[in-house]
Amino acid sequence: MPTLLLVDGSSYLYRAFHAMPDLRTTRSEPTGALHGVLNMLRRLESDYQAADVAYKACVFDAKGRTFRDDWYPQYKANRPPMPDDMACQIEPLHAAIAALGWPLLSVDGVEADDVIGTLAQQAAAQGVAVVVSTGDKDLAQLVGPHVQLVNTMSNEVLDEAGVLAKFGVPAERIVDYLALVGDSVDNVPGVDKVGAKTAVKWLGQYGSLDGVIAAAADIGGVVGQNLRRALDFLPLARRLVTVRCDLDLPLALTDLGPRPVDRERLAELFRPLRNALLVA
Numbered sequence: 001m002p003t004l005l006l007v008d009g010s011s012y013l014y015r016a017f018h019a020m021p022d023l024r025t026t027r028s029e030p031t032g033a034l035h036g037v038l039n040m041l042r043r044l045e046s047d048y049q050a051a052d053v054a055y056k057a058c059v060f061d062a063k064g065r066t067f068r069d070d071w072y073p074q075y076k077a078n079r080p081p082m083p084d085d086m087a088c089q090i091e092p093l094h095a096a097i098a099a100l101g102w103p104l105l106s107v108d109g110v111e112a113d114d115v116i117g118t119l120a121q122q123a124a125a126q127g128v129a130v131v132v133s134t135g136d137k138d139l140a141q142l143v144g145p146h147v148q149l150v151n152t153m154s155n156e157v158l159d160e161a162g163v164l165a166k167f168g169v170p171a172e173r174i175v176d177y178l179a180l181v182g183d184s185v186d187n188v189p190g191v192d193k194v195g196a197k198t199a200v201k202w203l204g205q206y207g208s209l210d211g212v213i214a215a216a217a218d219i220g221g222v223v224g225q226n227l228r229r230a231l232d233f234l235p236l237a238r239r240l241v242t243v244r245c246d247l248d249l250p251l252a253l254t255d256l257g258p259r260p261v262d263r264e265r266l267a268e269l270f271r272p273l274r275n276a277l278l279v280a
Helices: 009-019 032-047 067-071 084-099 112-125 137-142 160-167 171-181 196-206 209-214 221-230 234-241 263-273
Strands: 002-008 052-059 129-133 147-151 156-158
Touching: 002 009, 002 032, 002 112, 009 032, 009 052, 009 084, 009 112, 032 084, 052 112, 067 234, 084 263, 112 129, 112 137, 137 147, 137 160, 137 171, 156 160, 160 171, 171 196, 171 209, 171 234, 196 209, 209 234
Parallel strands: 002 052, 002 129, 129 147
Antiparallel strands: 147 156
């Protein structure tokens, strides 16, 4: 079966920046995130070199607002600005990824998750196996018979059974689960004092978020009161955490075939990075 590799480039960037030591060139230019992301890409390709990788893409968030900011102005409002040492590595990182033969995608007005979701659904519908490499738990909602998640930093692989074992709910209920527990990274509040255990219990008992909302009047205690106070926001919370899979993208799956490595461009890019220093 042909395979599509989809890399959540924004997730890779943030995780590499915070996980890698402070590597710098002799001119004190930071390179840790760049080294980390490229190493993760090499690891991913090595892990799947025996697969029939017919398509691949590395997807990054675009600059600027998205449709979620229009729905909820406080969306991601708690995030600090991107550190300068991370921001200055983005341009050379994008250039290196493209030179390595990876199609590079960034779509204005939407998040990388939505581009990944749309491509994953399109590929799965055509019988293509999809491997999404990410550390983002929100993307567990995409997992299905043809879609799995892999984490190159923890070696975790999530198929349908893996999602159920990790979260306590199937992939099709991840959106409902996230709406109840909230998402502090994206500043999406859930139901106050409701954590994973309570969310799993309610979804098991009532079947879905709609079922929990319908039963809100019968749920006692402080947690029931908190649920009733959150009823007006829960539908919006669900929309905010739902990955869109219906984007009108400016390319098709067939445009994501692996491209030849541009060795001259790589040499040009890597020459000033070769003598990296570890800054204590």
